[in-house]
Amino acid sequence: MPTYTPPLRDMQFVMHEVLKVVDDFKQIPQHAEIDADTINAVLEEGGKFASEVIFPLNISGDAEGCTLDTKTHAVTTPKGFKEAYKTYIEGGWAALGCDPEFGGQGLPLVVNSMFYEMLNSANQAWTMYPGLTHGAYAALHTHGTDEQKATYLHKMTSGEWTGTMCLTEPHCGTDLGLMRTKAEPQADGTYKITGNKIFISAGEHDMADNIIHLVLARLPDAPPGIKGVSLFIVPKFNVNKDGSLGSRNGIYCGGLEHKMGIKSNATAQIVMEDAIGTMVGQPNKGMQGMFVMMNAARLGVGNQSLGLTEVAFQNALAYAKDRIQMRSLSGPKAKDKAADPIIVHPDVRKMLLTAKAYAEGGRALQAFCSMLLEKEHGHPDEKVRKDSGEMLSMLTPIVKAFLTDNGHISTNACMQVFGGHGFIKEWGMEQFVRDNRINLIYEGTNTIQSLDLLGRKILGNNGATLKKFGKLVGKLVEEEGVNEKMAEFITPIAILGDQMTKFTTEIGFKGFQNPDEVGAAAVDYLRVAGHLVFGYFWARMAQVALREIAAGNTDPFYGAKLQTARFYFSKLFPETATLMRTARAGSKVLMDTDLALA
Secondary structure (H helix, E strand, C coil): CCCCCCCHHHHHHHHHHHCCHHHHHCCCHHHCCCCHHHHHHHHHHHHHHHHHHHHHHHHHHHHHCCEEECCCCEEECCCCHHHHHHHHHHCCHHHCCCCHHHCCCCCCHHHHHHHHHHHHHHHHHHHHHHHHHHHHHHHHHHHCCHHHHHHHHHHHHHCCEEEEEECCECCECCCHHHCCCEEEECCCCCEEEEEEEEEEECCCCCCCCEEEEEEEEECCCCCCHHHHCEEEEEECEEECCCCCEEEECCEEEEEECCCCCCCCCCEEEEEEEEEEEEEECCCCCHHHHHHHHHHHHHHHHHHHHHHHHHHHHHHHHHHHHHCECCCCCCCCCCCCCCCCEHHHCHHHHHHHHHHHHHHHHHHHHHHHHHHHHHHHHHCCCHHHHHHHHHHHHHHHHHHHHHHHHHHHHHHHHHHHHCHHHHHCHHHCHHHHHHHHHHHHCCCCCHHHHHHHHHHHHHHHHCCHHHHHHHHHHHHHHHHHCCCHHHHHHHHHHHHHHHHHHHHHHHHHHHHHHCCHHHHHHHHHHHHHHHHHHHHHHHHHHHHHHHHHHHCCCCCHHHHHHHHHHHHHHHHHCCHHHHHHHHHHCCCHHHHCCCCCCC
């Protein structure tokens, strides 16, 4: 059976030693009094909930799955899920980062992000029930009317009600302009919504009293395409004026998907027949509200793979220390045993260190993005707010795609460490691989994220935001350029930073002549950009570790951090050279293939 220990020490390192988040909080009025001890105490308790309450339900929930009663359309979650959710609510975890005006605790978003990493390590499928609620909450908090906020946000903050996002239809996924769900206006200002949605995570369940669906639909006179989409609140149970639950609404689960992974999350086919809804925002402007939820979800999906990378690494490491097989090529290491533990073998170490490097790099990036989001919405300086939002916009597709791709690489590598046992259910490793696989697909496939990064976020503003990130890299290079001990970390990012300008310009020029060139290069381009970002954070982490060691700190944590940084720059970062070469190969070898694909 797998185990899980919350990585609290590394979380504290990223927040307090690398990013120094408390210093930033002093500039944000609502968090000015937050200190490191408070953050650490909250996450320590959060780690206990993750490891002791929901982690034990991960394998059993996967085996049991969800059950649909086709007569009542009710969905029953696996044994223990409902009780765990009750414990979650009673502990106040749902309200952690929410607005105090609606009953939230108002803690910094980075705390909520770290907490959710632990939840994802412990049980991704369970975590998706409350996780989606945060996105729905954010959309209503930003675009809802005062009446809508008063009606829904208190209950969503407390966790008594959960939320979903209803976008995908049987005939259209990412291309939402093709949707057919209709919204007919009524005399009382409400709308009757009719249509079908699929792949709706946490779309129906027995864990909360009500489910608040945010639904995209078309008005009768809506213009075609994405410019004719509106957003609606469609609750499972209608809500009375006094806030109590009213009649059952015309929205129900018509079926549950049978899936490769996340089997204990109810991925529902949602049917709406004259369901009563209220509009969020303006007519035909629904994507404005939905993008709030989608962007939150994209950061959340990256966090899902981060969590699975961490838990897979922990279990593979423990197994590699215990499992004996063969002798070390350089001579016996465990002479008192019949064979050496497999951790002595170079390639086993490579697989373990790959997962460790991607987990720790991903954690730093997630924390950085949480702080950008905090500054975008809470910093008193308008320029800081604008710059933070712009930077976050560019990094969001990298978080979603790079972290989930890395999660795929890492969970597969960790399963490989187990050999044949990795393929067997009882060890838990194959579930981490299966659960992670959806993360590369939903909330916009990783190819869609790559097109968004290169086409919109980079070329769309002539690389202005990329240049701003380049200034962060340049500042670090300037600080440490003459430090010989930092050379192995600084030189690679300095070189890649310079190469990115030419690389981006070249792809942009070719794309101007033929748009397929952007499509052909985008996936490789995102991965190069991901390594530039990871390289920057790994260099900063190495910088802190070297300073601590130089100051006489003998904590082995810092030596371990340096060893992992050296591995990352030696074994993982160099793939950027290959990626730039394949990106430059162009679109012809892909598009001039009618015979090959006949």
